[in-house]
Amino acid sequence: MDSKSDKRIRTRRKVRDFKKNLPLLGMALPGMVFLFLFSYLPMGGIVLAFKNLTFGRKTFFENFMKSDWVGLKNFQYLFSSPDCLLIIRNTLLYNLAFIILGTCLSIFIAIALNELLSKRLSKFYQNVILLPYFLSWVVFSYLFYAFLSIDHGILNRSILPLFGTQPIAWYSEPKYWPGFIVFANLLKYTGYNSVVYLAALTGIDQELYEVAALDGAGKWDQIRHITIPLLMNVVIIMTIFSIGRIFSSDFGLFYQLPMQSGQLIGVTNTIDTYVYRGLINNGDFAISTATGMMQSVVGFGLVLITNAVVRKIDKEKAMF
Amino acid sequence: MKKRSILRFIGLCMAGVMALVSLNGCGGTVSQSGETGSGMASSEGMGNKTDSSGGGTLEPYTINWYMPSSGEPADIDKINAKATEMLKDLNITLNLNFIDWGSYEQKMQNSIASNEKVDLMWTSSWLANVYDYTRQGAFLDISDLAPKYAPDMAATLKGEFWDGTVLNGGHYAVPVNKEKSAQKGWLFNKKMIDEYGLDVSKVKSAEDITPLLEKIKAADPTLTPVEMTSGNSIPAQQWPIVNNYCVLLPNDDAYTLYIDNPEWQSLVKLMRQWYQAGYIKQDAVTNTDYTAEEKAGRIFMVETTLKPGKAEEYSGSIGVDFVQVPYTPTYISTADMFGSMNAIPASCENPERVLMFMNRLYSDKALVNLLVYGIEGTHYTKVSDNIIDFAAGTDDGAKSGYNPGDNWMVGDQFLDYLLKSEDPEKWDKFKAFNDEGVAVRDFGFVFDASAVKNELAACENVRAAYENAIQFGAVDPDTAIPEYRNKLMEAGVQKVIDETNRQYAEFKSSK
Numbered sequence: 041m042d043s044k045s046d047k048r049i050r051t052r053r054k055v056r057d058f059k060k061n062l063p064l065l066g067m068a069l070p071g072m073v074f075l076f077l078f079s080y081l082p083m084g085g086i087v088l089a090f091k092n093l094t095f096g097r098k099t100f101f102e103n104f105m106k107s108d109w110v111g112l113k114n115f116q117y118l119f120s121s122p123d124c125l126l127i128i129r130n131t132l133l134y135n136l137a138f139i140i141l142g143t144c145l146s147i148f149i150a151i152a153l154n155e156l157l158s159k160r161l162s163k164f165y166q167n168v169i170l171l172p173y174f175l176s177w178v179v180f181s182y183l184f185y186a187f188l189s190i191d192h193g194i195l196n197r198s199i200l201p202l203f204g205t206q207p208i209a210w211y212s213e214p215k216y217w218p219g220f221i222v223f224a225n226l227l228k229y230t231g232y233n234s235v236v237y238l239a240a241l242t243g244i245d246q247e248l249y250e251v252a253a254l255d256g257a258g259k260w261d262q263i264r265h266i267t268i269p270l271l272m273n274v275v276i277i278m279t280i281f282s283i284g285r286i287f288s289s290d291f292g293l294f295y296q297l298p299m300q301s302g303q304l305i306g307v308t309n310t311i312d313t314y315v316y317r318g319l320i321n322n323g324d325f326a327i328s329t330a331t332g333m334m335q336s337v338v339g340f341g342l343v344l345i346t347n348a349v350v351r352k353i354d355k356e357k358a359m360f
Numbered sequence: 361m362k363k364r365s366i367l368r369f370i371g372l373c374m375a376g377v378m379a380l381v382s383l384n385g386c387g388g389t390v391s392q393s394g395e396t397g398s399g400m401a402s403s404e405g406m407g408n409k410t411d412s413s414g415g416g417t418l419e420p421y422t423i424n425w426y427m428p429s430s431g432e433p434a435d436i437d438k439i440n441a442k443a444t445e446m447l448k449d450l451n452i453t454l455n456l457n458f459i460d461w462g463s464y465e466q467k468m469q470n471s472i473a474s475n476e477k478v479d480l481m482w483t484s485s486w487l488a489n490v491y492d493y494t495r496q497g498a499f500l501d502i503s504d505l506a507p508k509y510a511p512d513m514a515a516t517l518k519g520e521f522w523d524g525t526v527l528n529g530g531h532y533a534v535p536v537n538k539e540k541s542a543q544k545g546w547l548f549n550k551k552m553i554d555e556y557g558l559d560v561s562k563v564k565s566a567e568d569i570t571p572l573l574e575k576i577k578a579a580d581p582t583l584t585p586v587e588m589t590s591g592n593s594i595p596a597q598q599w600p601i602v603n604n605y606c607v608l609l610p611n612d613d614a615y616t617l618y619i620d621n622p623e624w625q626s627l628v629k630l631m632r633q634w635y636q637a638g639y640i641k642q643d644a645v646t647n648t649d650y651t652a653e654e655k656a657g658r659i660f661m662v663e664t665t666l667k668p669g670k671a672e673e674y675s676g677s678i679g680v681d682f683v684q685v686p687y688t689p690t691y692i693s694t695a696d697m698f699g700s701m702n703a704i705p706a707s708c709e710n711p712e713r714v715l716m717f718m719n720r721l722y723s724d725k726a727l728v729n730l731l732v733y734g735i736e737g738t739h740y741t742k743v744s745d746n747i748i749d750f751a752a753g754t755d756d757g758a759k760s761g762y763n764p765g766d767n768w769m770v771g772d773q774f775l776d777y778l779l780k781s782e783d784p785e786k787w788d789k790f791k792a793f794n795d796e797g798v799a800v801r802d803f804g805f806v807f808d809a810s811a812v813k814n815e816l817a818a819c820e821n822v823r824a825a826y827e828n829a830i831q832f833g834a835v836d837p838d839t840a841i842p843e844y845r846n847k848l849m850e851a852g853v854q855k856v857i858d859e860t861n862r863q864y865a866e867f868k869s870s871k
Contacts, residue, residue, distance in 0.1 A: 095497050095706060096496075096706030096707060097706075098475070100473065100475040116814060122818065189646075190642045211645065212834065301646050302824055302826055302827065303825070305821070309821065314821055317820050317821050318816075318821055319817060320820070
């Protein structure tokens with residue numbers, strides 16, 4: 041009897057909650073449908089990673105199902121290469137640099153913007169730093185080219201002569217490029233990320249600051265003891281998401297920005313550009329699927345591990 | 361507590377958005393397909409019993425033909441309607457589709473992968489790769505069907521075009537009947553020749569050009585007179601290269617690595633000299649587009665593949681006069697046979713009917729010219745029997761409702777009318793040029809890359825790092841070539857060479 045009524049109450053509560061949250065759920069619906077259609081449905085295609093796709097049968101489905109199984113052969117491609125370690129190193133190290141520097145810089149900018157007294161100025165700066173996010177890498181590559189071109193570039197033409205330095209062939213000197221690539225990535229994404237943190241900052245109760253000020257905390261103390269701890273949740277979520285993509289790379293950044301200069305390949309070749317260069321001539325769906333799958337599986341594993349670590353330290357802050 | 365959950369909610373929302381964006385961003389491999397195909401595939405009847413000789417009426421059949429172009433012409437419906445009218449005796453409805461150059465590759469891959477209704481598609485060795493489609497079983501072998509259903513086509517292509525396009529032992533794609541010989545050479549800027557008093561008649565090899573460049577550079581030090589792009593650099597052009605790495609030199613019996621060729625090495629050294637002397641742009645490696653400088657008349661030489669009238673054609677498109685100077689004899693290579701073809705996909709419902717249509721492309725002058733130049737009076741006007749001009753008000757074809765530039769993609773090019781601006785003897789010269797050509801020793805040999813896919817992919821990455829820089833003279837060849845060679849060896853190029861020689865031996869013994 042008791043448990044039955046308990047159950048009923050629970051069900052009723054669930055229905056009530058559902059009704060209460062209906063508007064929110066409604067808002068989430070298009071996103072869910074989108075997610076299902078474009079992220080879950082195509083997952084069936086993972087089968088391709090283990091097949092040698094051939095065509096010529098009556099229907100698409102038949103092509104898909106009746107192609108020969110080749111086991112892990114499609115994965116060999118990446119690991120049999122002598123450049124394997126280099127491209128994995130490049131991908132991982134660049135991503136680590138992006139995550140660490142990007143997060144620090146975004147938080148710094150978000151806090152700085154938040155502390156600005158003039159709201160109008162704050163909005164203005166916010167827009168200015170967000171702008172690069174909407175430029176494609178192709179546009180970026182030409183902006184950089186305008187600076188770095190050997191004979192017409194602003195650096196070689198106007199800036200280096202001021203210091204009496206000889207012109208530098210930027211596109212054939214690999215040593216400068218890790219810097220350029222990290223810089224370009226920060227330029228493009230910092231604005232966007234700092235908006236995320238800014239949104240979180242505006243949610244912090246102003247009373248906390250007022251109380252702290254009464255207790256004699258200066259600006260720096262307030263930031264250290266109120267702002268940053270309260271931001272940690274968002275930071276952790278964002279970081280876990282970035283770690284999920286640590287094995288993937290931003291193709292445009294690594295392919296377009298160096299203008300595909302061969303001499304820079306040692307420092308700009310990542311897993312994605314490697315696969316692209318290797319397969320550009322034969323459009324092998326199966327190998328690219330295998331690579332994509334490997335990147336996702338490793339990323340997924342890392343997300344689980346990171347989350348577990350966060351959980352160990354502070355259960356409240358973990359994502360799931 | 362409440363604040364906390366709000367914070368969490370905002371965070372989750374943002375994270376969700378990010379995830380969506382990123383997932384969407386890497387959706388490149390997701391095919392955007394399955395809109396049309398199935399509806400047509402289920403149409404019953406198939407019409408397999410149809411016969412070209414049988415006098416009975418043929419069932420209606422729609423042919424979807426795909427070709428790349430710079431966009432869909434405005435009057436495409438009129439052309440399709442008119443062609444359908446011309447094909448009434450075959451009861452064929454033509455549905456010609458032009459896909460943008462940039463998206464043709466991807467679009468066709470997706471169409472074939474998803475079994476859309478494609479009855480005929482343009483393919484080649486350099487775009488929409490015919491070797492790969494064939495290897496993946498996407499095309500139909502028409503060896504047996506062609507003589508029966510397309511006798512005129514088979515007769516027109518007899519010889520090198522037919523024998524040289526055998527893949528996997530069959531005919532999977534049909535070449536367009538056009539120039540088949542090739543000759544490497546240079547285009548020289550006529551104005552500079554006159555202005556600086558240069559004598560190009562004595563130019564027989566790249567070395568002979570050095571003094572000319574010297575003169576130009578002395579007269580105007582701001583010029584970088586040599587154009588270098590990855591496909592058209594001087595060292596890259598001298599020998600037909602198989603799978604990007606193997607070359608069969610005149611005195612060898614087996615393929616060798618192209619960078620081991622002493623002549624290639626000496627050319628590379630010459631390029632280094634040119635580069636250091638400032639004849640080649642300092643940023644040649646990243647500079648891929650010389651059009652603006654060509655148009656400004658600041659380029660002296662362009663490396664290219666020649667054919668009769670190439671200089672006139674080029675001058676016309678750039679607006680600066682060039683003259684052509686060949687440096688190799690005329691030869692017929694396998695790769696040139698695969699330059700422009702049309703293939704019937706294996707999923708085609710009724711290949712016999714498509715072949716009957718293709719037959720007309722090699723015999724029906726009116727139909728070919730309709731597909732190439734459009735409708736008389738609307739898109740072009742006749743000047744004389746075989747010579748035409750763009751219709752008035754079309755701005756020499758630029759504003760025409762139909763000017764897809766597909767003359768080299770449709771059937772028999774020798775059936776095309778000639779434009780007023782072209783050499784009236786163009787086709788005779790083409791024919792003479794074709795007759796002059798001598799087939800290369802490995803003519804007909806096509807490399808199948810499937811056994812060394814991994815090695816080739818690794819080599820491609822090495823090549824991307826070194827080839828242009830070396831061939832453009834941007835790096836010191838004495839250190840760069842050995843380095844390049846080592847890296848290629850590490851990537852497994854020896855296996856590629858061995859496989860090439862194995863396949864070549866097989867090819868020779870089967871002949």
